[in-house]
Amino acid sequence: MGLLLGGRKATGAGAKAREEKARRTSKARNSAKRQLDYIGYDAMYKNGIAQVEEGLFSQTVEFSDISYQSARRDAQENIFSVLSSLYNYFNADTSVQLSIANTPIPADVIGSKRFFRHVADVDDGLVDEYNRILNDKLREGVSNLERHRHLTYMVGADDVDAATPKLARIRADVCQTLARIRCDARPVDGEERLRAMDSIVRPKKRFEFSWDKLSQFRGLRTKNLIAPNLMDFAPEGRADCFESDGVFGSVLAIRDFGSMLEDYYLANIIDLPIPLVVTLHIQPIAQSDALAMVKRQLDWMDKEIIDEQMAAVKKGYDYSILPPELRYSKEEAEELLDFLRNKNERLFVYTGLVYTYADSLEELDRQVEQVVSVAQGNSLGIVGLDYRQKHALNSMLPLGRNHVNVSRHLTTGQIAMQMPFASQELNQEGGGYYGQSKQSGNLVICNRKRLASPMGFVCGKPGSGKSFSVKREILNTVLAFP
Structure with missing residues (x-):
């Protein structure tokens, strides 16, 4: 099925006022001078609910890996069907963010991890020897990365009390849906969400957050404990990367797809043995709005066809011969209309981002080249976000809010085909x-x-x-x- 291009976000009528207010808040946040004002949320609660902006609340669910690439064909089709039903579950007033993070194991842990502890009736020398052998094996790891998968959903509500039942209902339905493919899912509490954000804005720094610290100092907020000391969004005059506490990072955007989407495209990027985060922002479009939009495009194409035929008659050409681009575009639009009407497909505004970081600009450039090379080999077009790294970094945080205006329209099947499951780690x-x-x-x-x-x-x-x-x-x- 062809891809329908687009860059304008469509929302339900009830969310337009909230969207306009959120746009103003996002603009003020991304132009902030202080790191505390820049980080993209207002409050974080112990139960894991975050107030992203006034009237917008989000929650995150972490889900486990499953064997997809090595599964039988019928099992793969079942996983695809379950993910499709999961994305179709969300309505137009909900924003969804899928994040897959490859986080390096801290250097001080590699080689000194205690796999087994001393116990009674077991020789301590045996325990120490086994721990030494396993630490030697741990050093041999090609990547030494921990992989985390998060699904974040954001809803509108007047306050946190009104948002809690909405988020709880979505959480229960999401966990129940993922359980159908034997994928364990659990809600993430506030400290774990802060740890995930800390690993993005302060990569390679030790996470030392504690709720007790907030009560020791008056006016201290959760942002104070995860905000970097220094952020430079033009290191050495470059516009395609940034520096955060001595670590250089870059956010890239998935702009183009091949004529056919394959289920291993995203997995090949996730399997790269480098620290990175892949984020997919998915904004559902109301079915009535999606149908009206496709019909408008078809009407415009019919007008273009009539104009082409009239011009061909005046010039004495065969009016049945149409420009290939116009002919293919109409076929794609008609196919999309059929999918929306008859095949339980929905339309989404999609933004795909890839974030990687390194200790130096030279190493960062090599990692970016790896990502771009693997993407090109899988018919994916990945581009840098020059002068937009500040917006892009905020969009990587597992908060459910997209600040990058680089998007396109994809159907349910096209999004579900981008499998978040790569090589399973145990x-x-x-x-x-x-x-x-x-x-x-x-x-x-x-x-x-x-x-x-x-x-x-x-x-x-x-x-x-x-x-x-x-x-x-x-x-x-x-x-x-x-």
């Missing part, structure tokens, strides 16, 4: 060591108590290590659950 709390991922080199730590069925068997040819595998399983169990 790093479960309280689990045992089972090897290393072939793709990333990261450790595979699995807690079998969390599996649907913790039972299993070991098979292999003679000498392949079956007995050693079972002994390692016994040792994992003894150390984790003495």
Whole structure:
């Protein structure tokens, strides 16, 4: 199906006044001189609800990875169907943001992580030796990244008390929908949301937030504990990047797609062994507004066709021959109208952003080249956001608010095709060591108590290590659950 281009946001009639007010607030925020005024929210509550702007509240759900790329065809179709129903669930008064973040494991943790603790009746030397072996394996990781997936939704309400039941209803429906594909989802509390924002505005800095600190000093806000000391949006005179506390970052925009969208396009970018954040802003359009917009485009195309035919008759040409671009555009619009009317598709305003950061401008340029190269190999056009890095960085925060005016219209299927699931990493709390991922080199730590069925068997040819595998399983169990 063809892509319908567009850059103007369509909203419901009840949200237009709020949209105009939000536009003024966004303009004032992005022109702020202080970092505290720049960070794109007004208040953060312990339960995870954020007041983004006056009358706008958002909440974030974190969901786990699932095996998609290696799943059978019918399982992939089921995942695609569930994601389509998830996006169709949101109405025109709700903004949705999907974020996938590759966050580096802190350097002081690599090589010194304590996988198992000293317990009674177990030799301390054995525990220390096993921890040393696993830390050596941890250093071998190609990326040493932790991956987090967040779905943020924003609604309009007069105050936080009115927003709470709305957000709770959406949260329950989202978690229930994702559970249909065995994807664990849970709401993120206020401290975890602040940690996610801190890793974006202050990458590679230690997160030291505590709610107790707010009560010790009068007038202290959550922004004070995550705001960087220095932000420069023109480092060395460049307009395509920024500097935040000594770390250089750049936000890129997904502008073009190929003629056909594939489900591995986004996964190939997410699988890059570099620190990055991929964010998709999705604004649903009311079905009646979407149909009216497509019909207006068809009417305009019919007028253009009539004008072309009349000009061809006057010049003595065959009036049935139309310019290829006009002919293809009408076919795409007619196909889109059919999808909206008969195939349970909806129309969304879509903005795709990719953010990466590094310790130097040279390293940042190499990472940007990696992202652009992988995107071009997958028929994706990614461009820099010159002179718009300030707006773009705010749009990367998991708050549900888009400040970048680079968008296009996509249907439900085209958005659901951009799978947030890449190579699955297993790093479960309280689990045992089972090897290393072939793709990333990261450790595979699995807690079998969390599996649907913790039972299993070991098979292999003679000498392949079956007995050693079972002994390692016994040792994992003894150390984790003495």
